[in-house]
Amino acid sequence: MGLYMNQDNRWVKLADRIPWDEFEVKYARLFPSDMGNVAKPLRMALGALIIQTRFQYSDRELVEQIAENPYLQYFIGLPGFREEAPFDASTLVLFRKRISAEMLMEVNEYLLDHKDDNKDDHTPPSGGKTSDDGTAKEDTNKGTLTPDATCAPANIRYPQDISLLNEAREKLENVIYRYCKCYGFKLPRRYRKRARKEYLAFAKSRKHTAKKIRSVLRRQLAYVKRDLRYLEQFMSDGYAMTGKDIDIYLTVIKLYEQQQYMYDNRVHSVEHRIVSISQPWLRPIVRGEGQSAC
Secondary structure (H helix, E strand, O other): OOOOOOOOOHHHHHHHHOOHHHHHHHHHOOOOOOOOOOOOOHHHHHHHHHHHHHHOOOHHHHHHHHHHOHHHHHHOOOOOOOOOOOOOOOHHHHHHHHOOHHHHHHHHHHHHHOOOOOOOOOOOOOOOOEOOOOOEOOOOOOOOOOOOOOOOOOOOOOOOHHHHHHHHHHHHHHHHHHHHHHHOOOOOOOOHHHHHHHHHHHHHOOOOOHHHHHHHHHHHHHHHHHHHHHHHHHHHOOOOOOOOHHHHHHHHHHHHHHHHHHHHHOOOOOOOOOOOOOOOOOOOOEEOOOOEEO
């Protein structure tokens, strides 16, 4: 039996705006083998994480909300309403492992870039002139504006790998503290004093040899990895993050992946490198004839 869906519902509109097929291609690359269980469709996995990010649901609460709401079921791609949940809370842990933070950010950027695509444009643009019969007159004052700039300045600290990892560690420690305070958990061991002492000792030393830099990088990566593992364990138990901590979590995951890649491959650059945790969209670029950085 079919179910009537209101086309003006926000979840129906949002589902129609997302290019699921394009993201399906990227998602399919994560499963090159034909062995094992059949994976859930991308729309179900990605759609569930989008809903959870918007409402900050815990894993268990998200499953219950989807089981009760036909519009949420439509959003994740179910053909019709079903009373039982399409997946259990433990499956969300696999969704988060398979769908990277970069893909979630890419979906968010796509929605921001195309938020006005579904609006009807039956009126002339602001500032345009209309004739007596309501039709728009041709504006003779036309031209092409070419700003003489290729980037905009931003005030951030010079992006050093060790300082970025230290900042990421401190932010994760605060997230863990708020997590435990909210749900009444016992604080896990985070080695805050040791990690801070090691970072300050490195920052205050005048001579930074390549061997010393790699040693400090290795330890800071280990601290960040441990904190990320704590948060992943909390979420796998069905507890959601509070406030804007989810944005910090996703940014630090991407930062950790980049830093671990550069450490393992002994390189100092990576595509779309994060240089500021508070402003992860910033990218340093080279411009001008003198190859000056901006």
